[in-house]
Amino acid sequence: MTATTAGPVRFEHRDDPLGLGTATPRLSWQVRTDDPDWAQTACELDLDGTVVRVDSAEQVLVPWPFEPLPSRARAAVRVRVASGDDWSAWSEPSTVETGLLSAADWSARFVSPVEIGGIGSPAPILSRTVTLRPGIASARLYATAHGVYEARLNGERVGDEVLAPGWTSYQARLRYQTHDVTALLQEGENELDVLLGNGWFRGRLAWAGKRAHYGDRLALLAQLEVTYADGTVEVIGTDEQWTARNSTVLADDLYDGQLTDLRATESTVDRVEVVEADLGRLVAPEGPPVRATEVLPALKVWQSPSGRTLVDFGQNVVGWVRMHLRNTRAGQEIVVRHAEVLEHDELGVRPLRSAKATDTYVLDDAAEVVVEPNLTFHGFRYAEITGADVVAEDLAAVVVGTDLRRTGWFSCSDHDLEQFHRNVVWGMRGNFLDVPTDCPQRDERLGWTGDIQVFAPTAGFLFDTAGFLGTWLADLAVEQHEDGSVPYVIPDVLYGKSPTATAWGDAATVVPWVLYRRNGDTGVLARQFDSMRAWVDKIASLTTDGVWAGGFQFGDWLDPTAPPENPFAAQANPDVVATAYLIRSAEIVAEVARVLGRNAGHYEKLAAETREAFVRHYVTDAGRVLSDAPTVYALALEWDLLPTSEQRSHAAERLADLVRANGFRIGTGFVGTPLVTDALTSAGRPGLAYRLLLERDCPSWLYPVTMGATTIWERWDSMLPDGSINPGEMTSFNHYALGAVADWMHRTVAGLAPAAPGYRRITVRPVPDAALTHASARHETPYGTASVSWRRDGGEFTVEVEIPAGSSAEVHLPGRAPIEVRHGRHEWTVPDPVTPRPVPVTVRDLLDHAELWPKAVALLGELGLGEGSAQIAKEAAPFLDRPAAELAGLLAMKDPSRDGSAAEAALAALLG
Template sequence: MPATPQVVRVTAEHATDRTAVATARPRLSWVTECATPGWWHAGAELELTGPAGTRTAVLEGEDSVLVDWPFEDLRPREEHALRVRVTGRDGSVSAWSEPRPVVAGFLADGEWSAATVGLADPQRLAEPVLLRRAFTLDVPVARARLYATARGVYQVEVNGREVDDEVLKPGWTAYDHRLLHESTDVTGLLTTGENVLGVRLAGGWFCERFPSGEIGTRLYGDQPAVALQLVVELADGSTRTVATDGTWRATGEGPLRRSGIYPGETFDARRVQHGWSSPGFDDAAWAPVRVDEPCPVPQARMSPGARRLREVAVADVVTTPSGRTVLDFGEDLVGWVRLTVSGPAGTTVTLRHAEVLEGGELCTRPLRTAEATDRYVLAGTGREAWEPWSTFHGFRYVEVDGWPGELDPADLVAVVVSSDLRRTGWFECSHELLSRFHDNVVRGTVGNFLHLPTDCPQRDERLGWTGDIQVFAPTASALLDCDGFLTSWLRDLALEQADHDGVVPYVVPSVRPQVLAAAAWGDAATVVPAVLHERFGDTGVLAAQYESMRAWVDVELAAAGERRLWEGGFQFGDWLDPAAPPDRPGEARTDPDVVATAELFRSADLLARTARLLGREEDAERYAGAAEEVRRAWLREYVTPAARVVGDTQTAYALAIRYGIVTDPAVRAAMGERLAHLVRAAGYRVATGFVGTPLVCDALTGTGHDEAAARLVLQTECPSWLYPVTMGATTVWERWDSLLEDGSVNPGQMTSFNHYAFGAVADWLHRVVAGLAPAAPGYRRIDVAPHPLPGLDSARFVHDTPYGRAESGWRREDGDLVVTAVVPTGTTARVRLPWVREEPVDVVSGRHEWRGPDPDAGRGPGGPVTLASSPAEVLDRPAAYDALMTTLRAHDEHLARAFRDQTRWVPQGRLVDLMRRVPLPVQQRADEAVRAATS
């Protein structure tokens, strides 16, 4: 770190790449590093150099994150270089930062002139199209920018070269309301003389048959269409615009014969029209395009595009019992396979994708109606390389059929694609399985952040489920720079919500035939903006989404009525509670009314806080009052004088504790005790669904039950976070038992092996276990408060905050605890050390280390236990429990599993009294094993 201040990163709000910005007044951020402890930002000077010369702006104060644009509005296509230098309170001045290009990547109001065009006479649904337009430039090109969008997915070529490396453009938005356009510098692709614009176009999400009950429906349209305009500024000062219109020509006779998000691609290399996007190509056989009715004027993209991020080699080649060849790529990933092959013309290579094997064969049942199959027909011209471009798959395994000759696994490689979001969070700990679980969370996030936050990437769904991102937004915001990505998605949420009188659809963009208000799912409208404000310091997203937030809370309050209890009607509830039957995932142990009313309180409270932050005092008072009425109603209706919650479930107590419904310290402590009791009674195995799972560990540690939280998060028996890891998972599963303990796939109709929702516990690992949390929006002030959990020897979380890199961690060393922290320049931290947690320490920027007594040092294992001990006593001695279960499994695996699942591991009674179905000789062997393990 430099001894004097240095500006190391300058960014512009919602930049889609390293240069382009989506608005005329992008907010600016910069990160300063300085080795001087406690260095504090006092002001900055900004220098903008562009067509009008150099302008400067002097800003006073501490702000360096999402600072309002201090210059005149940018004009379309203007290119600038921005530099920043900062001044500290101590009078120190940094050097100028490296110039940061800022290009106005948007169009002026009324400037969009492109028609929406497609194939005039399609012969089949969602027919892939090639389109082209030749034009001549008589004067050298000074600058050229391409603006393009599609109802479908597209790629543009200029003179035979692709214009960028993005994939599946422009992604999926609420097509009826909002389209996005890319903004691409193509200056270097144009030449004086004849030029050609070529477009590859396929149906993508626009033409997909989305699941709707038993029958898929094509919601948006039957045929894809594209709209683009190329604005060329010539050396003589003139401007030439080439836009899609009726003069373009198109053909459906290209090599892409079939394409769909769910079906996959069929590509016939014999039909490649060489040179089709280059000058000199004869397009006489092509026909004039179809011109559609105008679509919504596209908006500039405000989040990074999707790209090929990395490649994965084949890890193993499997010959299945039926003799088929299956490639194992070693991890569940999202993207496609690129192949290199040679063979006779007309040979068809078929690639079928799936996440798991069952019985040694490719298991496609979880895909439901999604074919997830790519086919390549060889041209017979020697070594041929090919990869899909208009579809994607979620897979680990690929079955290969029709390969000519001997298959060399080096000829096939998996290409991982995702929205290109900067990684910002890294967690590590001493527990191998927990570290692998966190890796799985990261991999699942990347896989499901492809243009929008999806539930899963593989089956006939891949939808923007609101409930999933509502619970996962804090984790996502810690792992990836996803402010622009989720802000863009929230705009679609608000547009779809307005179509349903304030009700938030279950999925955004909305493709469901019926939309009803559902708690936790609809609460994405309030929770996600609040998370973005908390983690990125983004007040702008609160202002932009405020009406959406208010409309949703008004829907909830109307549903609750005068009693302020949201009862009855459809709810997802604590979805996928492990106790729910495979075919009825909504049948949770927690009453859906308890969940719904708790979510209403949370949203009303968030809305009141947002209103106050935005200066809407009347709304703030109104919704704060409503939230308090709901809170009191929840306590009155669902909590007994003894602090028991109706249903007596883990989720119910976690809701009360984490949402702040219970404020009385004594009641809160009693609920924490009951929650810890229930967690132990369940054998420290997960007993919560979508709503409760992100909360339960937080509720335990927040009420002083670190050991229970540790046993819960480190559990490896099913259901648990680590059970899938022991079964070879490389992403987080949708169901706790997507793969059953016997290796078979869950019989439920809804089973995914890449579903990030249950990975939301990673945020607790970051904030609580490692101990790094925002104490002020954007981490301007940081909480460092690690919880050294029993069973771990170390943990650490590193996060690139908007102010710079922060870190919190701890390790056990020679009977002591060593806590470390890195506080970014220009921020402060409040530190709560494990051995003096009630006395926080305030520290300034810099690297810090503290050493103190380890509360777990010297803790003995306790006295011996036997089968005459209580179930809880045996369970709380891991060695005893393991000895017991090993003995039972050696006798009868099914009996052992039934005993484990049916036993309430409570501190009352004797364990042996619950073993009546276990043969006496087995009981005796188990008692001997338990005694031996604890003596």
């Protein structure tokens, strides 16, 4: 007998649907069945006894089939599904509760202290005493702030959010939170206290030192609604009856840290006044909040050469240090400084630029106390502590970030590659802190559009980013200029005039498309469509003779050949990059138009005409692309910019030769890095993609791993081989952009890729290599768990696949025709496609031979014909088509005094 279960029901993209911001939430559920023939043909949805049948196979983001919910509504929904005449049992009910859906639902008003709480003053606490009668049935606190807030009821923390309400484009969109505070209230007097900090609203933002971007007064909006057993409701909102007093937090800033004085002091009680604010901009959260997600114990405490007390937490994290102190004395001052790395065995703070990243505590007499900040965050692995003798057991790093649900995992037989993948995950955890930031430690921490544009596919595999990036895209749309220009950072605190930088502004088109492809959400496309069109229309208006040439561009940012002081100086021509992105974004908009049932003709024509102009301006008949750099070939190949098979073939070979000539070191910046391994693979050279991925010398993806990195670096050489910090002004050790190659690892190394929106169809196409004996990837799709695992052993290649109910897959195995499978677990064994490479015939073959090339490099070095793989590969590049055995003699020709014949004989012997 077979068994099929459905549910639980999920509402929109919220894991916790308390305070949902829509009256008609879309519904999703997963199905589990051991019936191989099961296929959903219908479902029934039950809302508190009202049952609606939907004849559809859809189970992801199904439109709400009931009457719209009012504000504050609490309802239970369950589902059962049918395959023909066979029905599952009903799921357990899932509860949803709407928030305040209209500005009219708020009787509270924003209030701010009159005398205290100014810039440079202690953080204020706003308070109200509430007297409640018996019979409390439930209670909700709706709250937000100009600044960040932390609420307490009767001394107990309200919720577990950190730095609420987070960072949005405050002038247009301000999130509020809904808290269930029923258990914190009591009959009689109740004290509600809310601490306000500067946060993003009034703290420093960006490197110019400016603060108060959104206003110079902190303010609170709070509405406590208490429902009694008899059905009556009492509402207590912020108004002039509230009071304010100073807290023990004397200073707080996201960049500079927090100063806390724990000594008992009296504070003057201040009155508050109502401040004007538009309640129409209040929105409910679409994704999870920022929370403390993990606590890591300190690994080591020691004294630096200068006598400083240093702490190593073993992992570069974002958050703060928690200290357990004993026998403190009044007036004792403890200072905690933070940094990501050590330099010369001391705290490496230069990359912080002007950010002080320092927390200070003035202590009171106490036998025991735990101290930690709550209105700031830092990016760090190491801390320096002065003012107290500490041991590792009393120290911990509190990890803070948006509490995203993990959805993706990868493993393989290469330890360094697994560590690299862990670094990608930690880099994302640290930088997905309410907005997708570039870095979490220096005087920046901004939502750079270019970084998330390249990283969005990787992010969408590793974590559920639908709500997180959906709300960020809503901010992008409101920050977008009337002419369609997209600011470089969202929320925009740089205020650039008509900002139009390719690959950065293209986040407007690429990120919504990625969310749709990974989550099946047409709603985000509909909401962002006007924004997407506006960006493409803007950059199309900048073209001359069909190409986008001239003007400011970031280009292939942080190309490894660019000098530290000039990150713009990439090998790839910025006009080539800009025009390629125009084609790509125009094609995306055309695709979105088709998905939404709108006319795609204009953007199809724009893409076709721009592609023709791209070839006319930048491509030779033989497939050479202007600037002859790896990035331009990766763009041209992956985005199908070359019209003839001959041009594509030559471009693919040229890209491969550039990779070889660079000794398999990376040669791309932000733009080319997500594409180069895909381009090599689709061009039939996956072995070169593996060589590029697994290279360990600088610059490479694994070089930071060999240097002890635990997150992804901003620069390929953020730390130089001698252990010193790169002299460039921008040198972060936690930047996720260059980790975008993890998407290729998931799709190609492991072989798990979406073939239809939301993984409704899946492509299983692992591409093994001799460098690995096994690899696997697992992803929690909207339909359930999908996984691919393969291993090579004893001449056999075994692939195991799991497909969730509601999905199907096309499986590509070496030497086999594609296989169609449905849900369930499947396994195949075929002959191992990885076979020993033949003896190299040409120099090109020798470079491609992963086992022989390192031996040849060592031999040539011993013969004095070069030093290191990169230099010898560069010297060998002009001779790729010559016989491999002649390479030593050819290199010896540069020195007329040398006898090349002996060198040739030695290399020939090595090659057999």
